[in-house]
Amino acid sequence: MPVKIYHDEDADVNIVRSKTVAFIGYGNQGRAQALNLRDSGVTNIIIGNIDDDYAKQAREDGFNPISIEEAVSQGDILMLLIPDEDQQTVWNEKIRKNIKPNSTLVVASGYNIAFNLLDLPDDMDAVMVAPRMIGAGVRDRYVQNIPYPCFVSVEKDVSGAALATCLSIACAIGATRGNGAVGSSCREEAGIDLFAEQALWPEIMAIFREGYNVLREAGFSDEAILFDMYLSKEPAEIFERAADEGFVKQLKYHSRTSQYGQLSTMNRNDGNEIREKFRRVLNDNILSGNFAKKWSDTKWAAEELAKEWKEVEKAPIVQADQRVRDVLKPDRKK
Template identity: 35%
Template sequence: MAVNIYTDKDADMSFLEGKTVGMIGYGSQGHAHALNLHDSGIKVMVGLYEGSASRQVARDAGLAVGSVAEVAKEAEIMMVAIPDHVQKDVYRDEIEPNLGPGKALMFAHGFTIHYQFVVPPPTVDVLMIAPKAPGHRMREHFVEQGIGVPCLLAVHQDATGNAKNIGLAYASGIGCARAGVLETTFKDETESDLFGEQSVLCGGVTALINLAFETLVERGYPPEIAYFECLHELKMIVDLIQQGGFNYMRYSVSDTAEYGDLTRGTRVVDDHVRENMNRVLDDIQSGAFAKEWMAECDEGRHNFLRLRQEARTSRIHEVGRGLREMMPWMNPREIE
């Protein structure tokens, strides 16, 4: 089923005029939203906890800053741009007591609303604007090229009758309507986003790379060669796919590579992988993953931190660290 796509011509900025937009958080997404809105002439106030290093950064950018509670009280529209696992407590303690009727509560990802970790009262609008790019890229495009990145719009609750109009005006203010605003639902955005992260973008691709690397090394090939073939060259392939899809990638590589792709790819990623992907999606749809993740955070994140440390000290990481030092033009970034 085709989705509705909106642009600047569909946005009426009067729905933001004379209103204060509260930006809860000033990280990757929060800073880009706040600064783009500010540059678009919208009054913005940033909500941060006392002692946050971002307070002075936001002030230096010309933005008003207050506590989350102060911003929730002052703003007619709020964008919650803090990590999923802290939203429940911040909402309960600081936003909900100051969430008067007729206000709009916005999210950059649907996780806490869809899984009901946050349940706003029926008297407020609840909607989502989710740019499909990291915040720094969104800001760069807006400032340097005057263009935007596509975003998703979803309305979960329309108390005022204007939730969609507010969302379109907001999308225009941050520059996303210059590229295109795709209409969706909190359910579809949340579940597809989690599935994409787990099956391909983060979980699937890192597991595939690591397994291919280990296979070559275990069969006697030098780790450095395995790193280049299984990890380093991936960016070139992904760039080609992003630019023109699978067809353009296959057109750009050698016939030998294309034949290997068409005849061997489904041997590696076969029906067993499809079954595993369906089980991953089942956990997402049922809420099992969301409950597991929130419980992990509530209980100290011990398993998460252990797995993170194991991944950061893996063999492919250690090999890659040395090779990346040979390529300073890539601006290597190492996380300890």
């Protein structure tokens, strides 16, 4: 069954214009979405943020940031746009006891709702409006009237109007233009996101790491290896072509030798080993909630992340990368 895709004509932007919208966080997504809402005619926007550089940016943008607690108590709509790993703590300490009755929670990441990390009031609607784009991209594309992909979902509908509110917000930030906003769920958004982070990209990075090791053992130079692998930005060009024209169809821009090498190798790799590894990551670590449970321990998370950074810096490809970059610096001493 095809998923539902929502367009401008499915949304009533006047719904969000009639509400007080409280942004919790003015960072990557917070700033972009607040500015887009304001440009769409939403006048009652409150920024709840600690007194930091983000609050300074909000003031420069013409907002008057207040404490998170104050913002929450006034918001008909709460845009919870702080990092995933901070949401549960901030929710429990600053948000939960100050929530205005019959309000709506909006998240841009499904993580905390998917893994039941937020204790939602009984009378609160919960929806997701999740741009598949960094905040700067959300803002730039809105200003240039260019569509961008977005996932939307209704996770809790007490009022009976949660979908209308969700689509009104999506429309006001420019997410229902063009191809429209794709109906999804917090579980789907979080699951796919975590899978990319814990399965797809680690496998790709490991392949590049071991590719470097093999080529270096064969006597090839760091400069030649790294430029051919990624410093030339050719992979970025390939991914852009794949997005625009198709995962496989982009191969038509490669030489016939390249086409044959890639297709013949891929077609004869049944992928069983990788598939089983991916299934374990998805089922045992992500969908089981095991990762979310561990990551909720912020002390453990900080220590583990620091340990992983320390470990990766030992990798030969990382050290080679730095050496090559130092040589290529335009202001290097001669």
